[in-house]
Amino acid sequence: MDLGIENKVALVTGAGGGLGGAIALALAREGAKVVLADINPASLEAVANSVRSTGSEEMSLEWDLGDLSVVDARVNTIEARFGSVDILVNNTGGPPPTPAVGQPTELWEKHFRSMVLSVIGISDRVLPGMKAKKWGRVVTSASSGVVAPIPGLAISNALRMSLVGWSKTLAKEVGRDGITANIIVPGRIGTDRIRFLDEAKAKREGRTVEEVSSESTASIPLGRYGKPEEYAHAVAFLTSDAASYVTGSIVRVDGGLIASA
Template sequence: MDLGISNKVALVTGAGGGLGGAIALALAREGAKVVLADINSAALESVADSVRKAGSEALCLEWNLGDLSVIDTRIGAIEARFGGVDILVNNTGGPPPTPASGQTADLWEKHFRSMVLSVIGITDRALPGMRVKRWGRVVTSASSGVVAPIPGLAISNALRMSLVGWSKTLAKEVGRDGITANLVVPGRIGTDRIRFLDEAKARREGRSVEEVSAESTGSIPLGRYGRPEEYAHAVTFLASEAASYVTGSVMRVDGGLIASV
């Protein structure tokens, strides 16, 4: 299937991580020009090398999403190089495991800026260019915690939940402009983040990481953690011309983990 995104310009935030890097590579393989944004410049260069080997152009932008003051200049650099953003993949890092109570206001505010306000600000800055072209894709990566809150991940559950309401509202506002907005929910995808969470849970409960991972895997109908490229394929579909009639949706990529309909 031709996904119709050859030569489209895709901005992927958090592109130095497991999910972001896989998404960037999947988009590149479909012919998109990929802008890679991450706070880790070394990780960016590694992903950019893979993107170029796939035959696509890559632009690396070192970007701390918590610094909202740089949004305009970063998008401006993309416009100067490629003429604007056609596909925006909002992918942010996760906060540390915490209970719901007893967290400082500073901690909540820090992660609200990097996980929510950055997504809103970057999208707002990219939308005018999409409207001019009457074509655009906004795909926001969240967490299975927005459907079934995950114990011990209170900040993630709460902040990512706010993006569900934002994305759904946005979809209605921009649909007549040829722009879609969708949210993707990963389950247990085998990345460094999931390994970190398994290790943290093992320490809290005095168990081995292997025991925790086995228990988690046992709750997944497919019997395994997902692969980053499997998640990336779903995101790439939503970013494509083939998904032109899909908007305002929440797509689960979780191996059947979430029990609710």
């Protein structure tokens, strides 16, 4: 299927990670001009090499999402080279595992800035360009915790749920401008983040990582963790012309993990 995004300008935040890198590569393979944003320059370079191998144009930007003061300058840099952003994939890192009770205000504020205010700020900055073209895609990667809160991930559950309310409201406001806004939810996708969470749970419970991962796998109808590229394919579809009537949605890529409707 031709997704219709050749030469579209796509900004992917958190592009140095497992999910972000896979998303960037999937969009590049469809011919998009991909802007990679991440705080880690070494990770950026590794993904940039993969993107360049597709023949698509790319730009790498070292970007700390917690620093809201740089949003305008970073987007100005993108626009100077490629023009306005057509596709925005909001993909942020997650906070450490925490219970709901007793977390310092400073920790909540830190992750609210990097996980929520950064998404809103970058989206606000690129939306005028999308409105001018009457075409745009805003895809925000969340967590299965927005559907079924995950024990031990209180900060993540709460902050990502706030993005669901924001995204659904945004979809109503910009739909007539040809812009869609959707939330995409990963289940247990085999990334460094999931390995970290499995290790943390194993340590808390005095078990082996193998026991924890086997227990998780047993709860997934497909019987395995997902691959980053499987998640990326779903993101790429949501950015496409083929998904032009999909907006205000929460799309799960979880192997059937979440049992609720």
